[in-house]
Amino acid sequence: MEFETVIGLEIHAQLKTDSKIFCGCSTAYGAPPNTQTCPVCLGMPGVLPVLNKKVVDFAIKMGLATDSKINLYNQFARKNYFYPDLPKGYQTTQFDLPIVEHGVVEIEVDGEKKRIGITRMHMEEDAGKLIHDEHEPLSYVDLNRTGTPLLEIVSEPDLRSPQEAAAYLKKIRAILRYLDICDGNMQEGSFRCDANISLRPMGRKEFGTRTELKNMNSFRNVESALEYEIRRQRDLLLDGEKVAQETLLWNPDKNRTEPMRGKEEAHDYRYFPCPDLVPVEIDEDWIERMRATLPELPDQRKQRFVSVYELPEYDAAILTGSRELADYFETAVQVCNSPKKVSNWIMTELLRELKGEDIAVCPVAPGQLGALLAMVEEGTISGKIAKTVFSEMMETGKDPQVVVKEKNLVQVSDEGELLAIVQEIVDANPDQAQQFREGKDKVMGFFVGQLMKKTKGKANPKMANELFHKVLKG
Incomplete structure (x- = not known):
């Protein structure tokens, strides 16, 4: 049985703002743990977030650069889940009313061009970072990254191979960098990607059961992880088994995916509108101001x-x-x-x-x-x-x-000096000279090589050819 691969990517791009999305803390990379925090990004009782306007500017620019629809009315929501790096117990994001929808980018793989749809883009805050002790069964929490502004870019399930996924990822990264709104550094985590992948029998319209791949911090890892997961799912289906809907981590050391947890659905997060933030209202003048700042893409x-x-x-x-x-x-x-x-x-x-x-x-x-x-x-x-x-x-x-x-590397272009050396080489190699006169033109390579050897590569090659032809035919 032949299967068709269906891939959709969720890209998290850290936006190049000086301060976080809802407070004034710095977003600079590499500071000592927990030194770039405040009551707002730590979720202390009684604090109120204030939206960073530049985050909205950047989201509009990315929407325009991908021929997307900019929603004039959009809203933040709370995504509820519990994890040690999430101090508030929820993530402030956008759900049913995102800022950008229905975009498209064009990719090229093996000379074939293809348009990939973008379902949506939404603004949200990043979580913190867990640091696992290599020697003790301990994990430490660094909340410097908490509240860093992200733009999540969700593709349509239009990708059909790991190569298409990598091409799409590179195109999105290039656009973000051209716009100068994200540095695209995958190693530092400012450009991250999760992949949803499923297989279905060729010709069937219904999607198969999908898994989500995480922990891919390079283009090569994205391709390798997708190729492995395609093989794994195909083997399961051919053996008559079912693919479990789950979240997987890519282990680059073992070149395999490993289960992380069961895959959540939207209702598991109990989304609801964020009561601490007013809706974002954008007018056409704001959009046109951003359009005027777009560079050549x-x-x-x-x-x-x-x-x-x-x-x-x-x-x-x-x-x-x-x-x-x-x-x-x-x-x-x-x-x-x-x-x-x-x-x-x-x-x-x-x-x-x-x-x-x-x-x-x-x-x-x-x-x-x-x-x-x-x-x-x-x-x-x-x-x-x-x-x-x-x-x-x-x-x-x-x-x-x-x-x-x-290094005294100036090219020797003195005709008299070169002519003397050329004559010397021809006189010293009568057999090769005769071969050239008999029509074996490839011998010219031998003569030029000898000249370059004598001049330590400094002879003018064009003049050398002309002089050898002159002497050999003369």
């Missing part, structure tokens, strides 16, 4: 890179995957007006050296890379020498001109 920038810089769609998609990388490319192109060459270097040499690290930590500034490639275009150094220079720049952060001067 990833899909728009990708199309501009294709049309203006004449880049292939694949290159443009990679370069616009993050705002910082796209900015890096455009700054480099201002110095070296050869977009394809800049693109090739960023996608091969630069990204390989970064090894997955963010472009922000790159020691080579975009202007420096542009200057290096301009030296290649001008014939000052060869492409091969440029790679040597680039490696030195990555280690030291020095300008390319400084590295070239210090």
Whole structure:
């Protein structure tokens, strides 16, 4: 029996506000435990929350960026459950009246484009954090994160593979980062994802029993966890067993999912309108003010890179995957007006050296890379020498001109000097010279290699080819 996979994602994006959603406590990451708290976020008796307006601004911007409906009237609710990291015994969130609904984003997997629906987005507060002792059967509670503003983004069950889920997750993260409303740091927990997954026989419309996956803190973990859960559910169904509706944790060390608890339904949380917060009313002027602040978004920038810089769609998609990388490319192109060459270097040499690290930590500034490639275009150094220079720049952060001067790497383009070496190489290799004259053009690679060896890679390759042809045919 063939099964169809059905996946929906719930993304929690921590919003880049200086203070929490309902109080003035700092949201800065890394402070000592329980030092960024107050009676409001600790849920002390008699306190009243006050909504942070910037949280609403950010939610509206994300709604506009995903072609969603902004609800002019929305309301906070209490989600009731008991857990050690939830000091109030409930989470202030939104339920039946969220701020954003009915959006869409476009993803691309294996050259196929697909539109993924967004059911809703709602504002809510984060819970605290449990820290488990590695040596004693103890857990500690850090409430610094309590009250940090989140935007929960819930997709339609439109995803059909782990690869589509990862592509959707990356697209949402890119939009949030372009808008500068979330830093997207999965390791620090400011961008988190839960996945709902079920299988159904191919052709059936009714959904199967779903499980929820948690504890996935990287794109690779999301794909791995979904692939494992698909296999697990398929094996159960083929054996005639039922899939239990439950919440699972992904264990990256064992590469498997592990049961956490039974999956709750909405009624288990006993939602009701929050009596301490008035409804949020938004007018069209507020929406238009936010629309005016929207930057160029990833899909728009990708199309501009294709049309203006004449880049292939694949290159443009990679370069616009993050705002910082796209900015890096455009700054480099201002110095070296050869977009394809800049693109090739960023996608091969630069990204390989970064090894997955963010472009922000790159020691080579975009202007420096542009200057290096301009030296290649001008014939000052060869492409091969440029790679040597680039490696030195990555280690030291020095300008390319400084590295070239210090290591005496200026390309040899003096025709008289090169001609003498070329003649010497041809005279020393009569058999290869005869092969070339008999039409074996591949021998030219041997001759150029010998020249590069003698000049330590500094010979102008274009001039070298011309001179060898001149001497061999003369």
